[in-house]
Structure formats: C-alpha cells, structure tokens
Amino acid sequence: MFSHHVTSLSSPYFHGELTAAEDHRVAEHLRICAACRGEYEVVKAGVRTASEIKVICAPESVWVQVASNLDGGQLPPARLWFLRPLAIAAVILLIAAVSLLLLRQHSADPKPRWNVARVGGLPRIDSVDIGESGKLGVGQWLETDASSRARIEVAAIGEVEIDPNSRVRLLETNSEEHRLELARGRLSARISAPPKLFFVNTPSGVAEDLGCAYTLEVDNDGNSILHVTLGWVSLQLTDRESSVPAGAACAMKPGFGPGTPYFEDASELFRAALLKFDFSGNPEDRKSALATVLSEARARDAMTLWYLLRRVDPCCRPAVYDRMAGLVSPPPDVTREGILNLDRPMLDRWKSRLSIRSDVPAKKIHSLWKKLWTETLGRIHGFEGKQ
Amino acid sequence: MLFEAYKDRVYSVAIYSLAGNEMAAADVTQQVFLKLMTRINQFRGDSDFATWLYRLVINACHDEYRKRRRFVSLADSFLRTPARGDSPRARYARKELCGRVQAAIGELKPKLRWPILLKYVEGMSYEEIAGLLGCSKGTVASRLNRAHKALGKKLSHLKDQV
Numbered sequence: 036m037f038s039h040h041v042t043s044l045s046s047p048y049f050h051g052e053l054t055a056a057e058d059h060r061v062a063e064h065l066r067i068c069a070a071c072r073g074e075y076e077v078v079k080a081g082v083r084t085a086s087e088i089k090v091i092c093a094p095e096s097v098w099v100q101v102a103s104n105l106d107g108g109q110l111p112p113a114r115l116w117f118l119r120p121l122a123i124a125a126v127i128l129l130i131a132a133v134s135l136l137l138l139r140q141h142s143a144d145p146k147p148r149w150n151v152a153r154v155g156g157l158p159r160i161d162s163v164d165i166g167e168s169g170k171l172g173v174g175q176w177l178e179t180d181a182s183s184r185a186r187i188e189v190a191a192i193g194e195v196e197i198d199p200n201s202r203v204r205l206l207e208t209n210s211e212e213h214r215l216e217l218a219r220g221r222l223s224a225r226i227s228a229p230p231k232l233f234f235v236n237t238p239s240g241v242a243e244d245l246g247c248a249y250t251l252e253v254d255n256d257g258n259s260i261l262h263v264t265l266g267w268v269s270l271q272l273t274d275r276e277s278s279v280p281a282g283a284a285c286a287m288k289p290g291f292g293p294g295t296p297y298f299e300d301a302s303e304l305f306r307a308a309l310l311k312f313d314f315s316g317n318p319e320d321r322k323s324a325l326a327t328v329l330s331e332a333r334a335r336d337a338m339t340l341w342y343l344l345r346r347v348d349p350c351c352r353p354a355v356y357d358r359m360a361g362l363v364s365p366p367p368d369v370t371r372e373g374i375l376n377l378d379r380p381m382l383d384r385w386k387s388r389l390s391i392r393s394d395v396p397a398k399k400i401h402s403l404w405k406k407l408w409t410e411t412l413g414r415i416h417g418f419e420g421k422q
Numbered sequence: 423m424l425f426e427a428y429k430d431r432v433y434s435v436a437i438y439s440l441a442g443n444e445m446a447a448a449d450v451t452q453q454v455f456l457k458l459m460t461r462i463n464q465f466r467g468d469s470d471f472a473t474w475l476y477r478l479v480i481n482a483c484h485d486e487y488r489k490r491r492r493f494v495s496l497a498d499s500f501l502r503t504p505a506r507g508d509s510p511r512a513r514y515a516r517k518e519l520c521g522r523v524q525a526a527i528g529e530l531k532p533k534l535r536w537p538i539l540l541k542y543v544e545g546m547s548y549e550e551i552a553g554l555l556g557c558s559k560g561t562v563a564s565r566l567n568r569a570h571k572a573l574g575k576k577l578s579h580l581k582d583q584v
Contacts, residue, residue, distance in 0.1 A: 080573070
C-alpha cells in the first residue's frame with residue numbers, strides 16, 4: 036500500500052492539475068500515509084509563501100526610455116553568439132509563418148463573424164435563438180431580453196458581455212477596425228489590443244478603446260453613460276472628445292455628444308452640477324452649475340476642471356483657472372495668460388501634473404504597436420488590411 | 423490593454439528572477455518591450471501571446487544574469503545591506519524585496535524559480551508553463567514540487583531568523 040507514495044504529486048494535487056483518478060488516488064493515500072501527509076504540508080507551506088508574490092509596479096522611467104529608444108530608432112543590442120542559431124531559427128520561422136499565412140488565407144472566412152456564447156436566457160441573433168452559441172455577422176443584431184445575457188468574442192482581441200435588455204449590432208470587423216453599435220442596454224468590454232481598434236457606436240457618440248476595460252450603457256432615449264475600470268476610453272461626437280481614465284465616468288447625450296469626464300468618487304453635488312453644466316440649454320443654469328462644480332471640486336477633480344477650461348465661455352475661464360491653480364499648481368513655465376488663451380502645450384504640461392498617469396510614452400508605443408499589429412497579426416488572423 | 427496588462431508583470435518577473443536588483447529589472451523590462459515592438463512581426467499567432475512574451479522575458483533575464491554575474495554575486499548583493507549610493511527609492515524597493523518571500527524566491531535555482539514565477543505572477547497552468555519552458559507537464563509538476571518544498575522549508579528557516 037505504501038509502495039506508491041504520492042509526494043511527487045503534491046503540487047499538482049494542490050493546484051487541481053491531476054486527472055480525476057489520480058486526484059482520488061492521492062487523496063486516499065494522504066488519508067492513510069503520514070509520511071506523504073507531512074510532505075504535503077511542507078508543499079502547502081511553500082504554496083502559501085509563493086502565493087504572497089506581489090506584482091510590483093514598474094517605474095515610469097522604463098516607459099520613457101522605451102519610447103525615446105523607439106523614437107531614436109535604437110534597437111536592443113545584438114548578442115553576437117546568437118546570430119547563427121538566430122538566423123537558422125529566423126529562416127525556419129519565416130517558412131512556418133509564410134506557410135501559416137497561406138494556409139490561413141485559403142481557409143479564411145471571407146466574411147468574418149464573431150463567436151457569441153449564451154451566458155443566460157435566450158439571446159437572439161436577427162430574431163433567432165442562438166442556443167448555446169452562435170455567430171454574429173456584419174449587419175446582424177444580437178438582442179437580449181430581460182432574462183438573457185451573452186458574451187461576444189471580439190475577433191482575437193477581447194470580449195464583450197451583453198447585459199439583459201440590450202440590442203447590439205456588428206458594424207465592421209477587419210484588421211483596422213472592429214466596430215459594434217449599442218442601440219440600447221449595457222455592455223462590458225475587455226479589450227487586449229492596441230488602442231483605436233475597437234469602437235462602440237451609440238446614439239449619442241462613439242466610444243473608442245484606448246486599451247481598457249469598461250462598461251457602457253444606453254437608455255431608451257439614447258443617452259449613454261461610460262464607466263472605465265482599466266486604462267482609457269475616448270468618447271467622441273464630431274469635433275467634441277473626452278478621454279476618460281480608469282475610475283472615471285462620462286455621460287453622453289444625443290445631439291450634445293460627450294460631457295465632461297469626472298471621477299466617480301466626486302461628490303453627488305459635483306456630479307449633478309456637472310451634468311447640468313454639460314447638457315442644459317439654459318445659460319443661467321449652466322453658470323450656476325459651473326459655480327457649484329468649482330466650489331465642490333477636490334484636487335482629484337482637477338482633471339474635470341482641465342476639460343472645463345476649454346468648454347466654458349471665455350468670460351468664465353479665469354474662474355476655472357483660479358480654482359484649478361488652487362488645487363494643482365501649474366508648472367513654472369505655464370502662465371495664466373497662456374492657459375486663458377488655451378495654449379495647447381501649456382495645457383498639456385499642466386495636465387501632466389494632475390494625478391492621472393502620464394500617457395505620453397504609452398501613446399507613442401501604442402501607435403507603433405498598432406501599426407505592427409495591424410500589418411502582421413491582422414493578416415495572420417485572416418482579416419484584410421487596407422493595403 | 424496588452425501593454426497595460428503586462429508591463430508591471432514583466433517588471434515583477436524580472437525583479438524576482440534577478441534577486442531584487444531593481445536596476446537590472448528595469449533594464450530587462452526595457453529590453454523586452456523594445457524587442458516586443460520591433461519583433462512583433464515574428465509572433466505567428468499560433469501560440470499564446472503571453473507564452474511568446476515570457477519567452478522574451480526569460481531570455482532577457484538569462485542574458486542579464488550572465489552579464490551581471492561576472493561582476494557580483496546576485497544572491498550576495500541582494501542580501502547585503504544597501505550600498506551608500508542607493509537612492510531612497512532603491513532603498514525602499516530593496517527593503518520591500520528583502521522580505522522573507524522575495525528572499526526565498528531569489529534563492530531558488532533558476533529552473534525552479536521560473537515555474538514558480540510563471541505560476542504565481544502570470545497564473546499559468548502547468549501545460550502553459552511546460553509549453554513555454556519547452557519541457558513536459560510532468561517536469562513542471564516536479565519542479566514546482568521541489569520549489570514549493572524549498573520555499574516551505576525556507577519559510578520556517580526565515581521565521582527562525584526573525
């Protein structure tokens with residue numbers, strides 16, 4: 036009985052990596068073998084230790100250096116002793132990649148469709164129940180009723196969960212752009228791709244993914260509200276744009292487009308006044324709402340005030356400047372006059388002082404990444420690029 | 423989101439694998455993301471992106487380790503008190519990293535350390551780790567088992583020290 040000790044299986048047993056039969060055998064053996072049980076306790080102590088490994092935030096200087104190296108065209112130094120095997124590997128890789136590409140091109144669906152999985156209830160595509168799963172083609176509507184939910188696989192770049200009482204349509208999917216329309220209801224998106232590849236149209240504006248996770252809700256009147264949980268999302272309607280960071284939200288209304296972003300932990304009074312300022316047609320109401328916004332603003336709300344600098348009437352701009360300067364001092368080379376004249380470099384320098392993470396290096400990297408991604412991965416995944 | 427999702431994890435894996443050397447980990451992270459940007463066209467799309475990325479990380483860490491081994495024993499430098507020239511940030515990071523868990527991880531042999539880091543930082547399955555390290559699932563299980571035991575024993579040893 037003791038000839039088949041299970042000490043070597045302790046870790047996979049703990050992690051649930053064994054087959055059902057093995058798992059049962061280990062459990063039974065541990066019950067009767069004190070030696071193996073002792074070893075298992077040591078492994079469990081090791082697991083507890085390892086479980087305390089924490090993710091450490093990389094210093095910003097890393098990304099600045101990466102961005103500047105990319106700008107300067109500096110590549111990582113070549114390691115000479117790798118050159119020969121690397122060349123051989125490169126040839127093999129090239130042959131494999133070309134073969135794969137050809138294979139994919141031959142087998143590629145000329146009309147890519149997205150996989151849809153039922154999460155609950157009876158989701159429908161073009162009024163037909165999908166059962167456990169279905170395919171969403173360009174132009175097709177996916178609808179959920181009060182008791183149904185669905186999950187859409189967005190090409191190879193992420194997934195979108197559709198809540199009950201929602202109606203979404205696939206508008207476009209190719210290597211340059213994946214676009215959904217949310218006519219009503221709510222979706223939650225998690226996108227693992229370079230920015231500006233995934234878009235959601237709503238009746239009040241467009242949500243553009245800048246590398247993020249978020250929820251977007253549209254009511255029956257076409258009003259939208261965006262909540263960002265990771266990264267950034269840009270909301271746009273014609274020439275009006277709001278970039279919304281993680282932890283912030285932003286409303287949109289048909290005809291107005293995106294309002295002003297705000298952090299969700301701002302005071303109720305602040306948020307209500309901001310809504311009135313953004314969407315009221317009455318100039319007096321807007322003026323009094325602005326006064327409330329300014330008086331209620333905390334240092335963290337300087338992000339909102341930064342947007343307001345460009346959105347208020349020129350006569351109100353000094354008040355916004357003064358309040359914002361009282362919350363977050365402008366850098367030494369940023370002048371009051373420059374800000375009141377909406378000098379863009381000065382506005383950007385001040386923005387970099389706010390407690391929002393600097394996104395400049397990331398933006399540079401993202402643009403290069405997107406180029407590489409769309410040129411290479413897009414083709415590999417069978418999408419046709421613009422070229 | 424890929425960039426956002428991986429940047430801190432790449433740095434974390436590097437800092438643990440290089441025994442808490444913050445400067446070396448930053449170098450490795452830069453190298454990895456530069457390679458990523460310039461070589462993404464080598465990614466064939468038939469393997470998981472994380473697998474491909476961590477292959478870059480492992481190679482970069484090995485290179486860095488070789489480079490620095492000539493000058494100083496990493497384990498020694500990690501366990502010593504901070505050098506006088508260290509910045510407050512470096513001292514803070516070192517203090518954090520000198521915790522019992524980090525020290526224990528840093529003392530593992532590389533072949534035991536990698537499965538641990540991939541399992542606990544990236545949350546990979548045994549099969550994914552095996553694919554990345556180019557070994558069998560059984561080998562991964564065995565290495566994790568040895569690593570866990572070593573950590574379990576080191577933990578009690580460190581408790582005694584405290």
